[in-house]
Amino acid sequence: MLSMKMPVEKRTGQNGFTLFELIVTLGVLAILVMGTIPLAQNAAKRQKELRLRESLRLMRNAIDEFHRDTVGACPLGAISNQTAGQGGATNIPADPRSRVVIDDCKIFDTENIDRYPPDLESLVKGVKVKPRGLNVQQRGVFDEKNATEINQQKEITKIYLREIPVDPMTGKNEWDLRSSFQAKDAGSWDEINVFDVRSKSEDEALNGDKYSDW
Numbered sequence: 001m002l003s004m005k006m007p008v009e010k011r012t013g014q015n016g017f018t019l020f021e022l023i024v025t026l027g028v029l030a031i032l033v034m035g036t037i038p039l040a041q042n043a044a045k046r047q048k049e050l051r052l053r054e055s056l057r058l059m060r061n062a063i064d065e066f067h068r069d070t071v072g073a074c075p076l077g078a079i080s081n082q083t084a085g086q087g088g089a090t091n092i093p094a095d096p097r098s099r100v101v102i103d104d105c106k107i108f109d110t111e112n113i114d115r116y117p118p119d120l121e122s123l124v125k126g127v128k129v130k131p132r133g134l135n136v137q138q139r140g141v142f143d144e145k146n147a148t149e150i151n152q153q154k155e156i157t158k159i160y161l162r163e164i165p166v167d168p169m170t171g172k173n174e175w176d177l178r179s180s181f182q183a184k185d186a187g188s189w190d191e192i193n194v195f196d197v198r199s200k201s202e203d204e205a206l207n208g209d210k211y212s213d214w
Contacts (some may be wrong), residue, residue: 037160042206048168049205055165056214059175059197062123063116063159068098069129070115074105100116100129100158116193117160126159169201169211176200176212184213 017025071094094101104127107118117123164173178184179196199211 006169030047045206049211051168052199052214055167056199057144058165058176059120059123059161063194063197065097066102066117066127066160067115068095069102069132070108071095071098071101072132073102073115074108094132099132100156101132102127103130104128112193114193114195116180116195118193119191120161120175120177120194120197122166123161124159124163126157129156129158131156165198167201169199169203172200174200 009124106113107122107127109118112118149206164175166173167175176198177189177194178186179190179192181192182190182195182199184196199214201211204210205214
């Protein structure tokens with residue numbers, strides 16, 4: 001009896017990867033992953049640094065704007081608005097960018113002769129101001145009727161900073177402050193005024209500088 005043998009087809013390409021090939025592939029993948037981790041970390045750190053620079057810029061601009069609005073506000077030693085018009089700083093030229101003058105001399109004490117904000121909170125809460133040039137201190141510019149109308153103006157409060165920003169490096173809205181009478185490397189704030197603000201983080205930036213030196 002003749003037996004019928006079915007032809008056997010040879011299978012090709014079904015052997016899979018060898019152990020060596022798997023080891024090489026996993027090694028390459030590991031190198032790629034390890035190489036992308038520092039890039040991702042640096043990208044995240046760079047974003048935080050950009051936010052820190054922007055926060056410092058906003059606060060420093062607010063401090064400078066406050067200081068511009070104090071020109072002509074109160075003579076040295078004034079503690080009330082009643083004494084603000086008697087001599088003093090009325091003849092000091094104002095910065096053309098300043099549209100108002102601070103009208104609350106009680107926020108200044110005798111130590112804060114440079115007239116920077118007493119703290120960051122005062123920039124957020126705002127201070128009483130009046131339009132620059134529209135006041136009775138400049139006698140001869142307005143007649144008596146205008147002066148009376150000006151004195152009856154509605155009280156205006158100017159806010160210099162929407163909120164105290166969070167330091168992206170520390171995660172807190174706490175900052176290292178310096179007055180106009182202190183060096184940047186002073187140990188602690190003397191609480192006279194706020195001339196500059198810096199990060200409390202002692203970490204190093206991507207460029208090698210400390211964030212506290214920015």
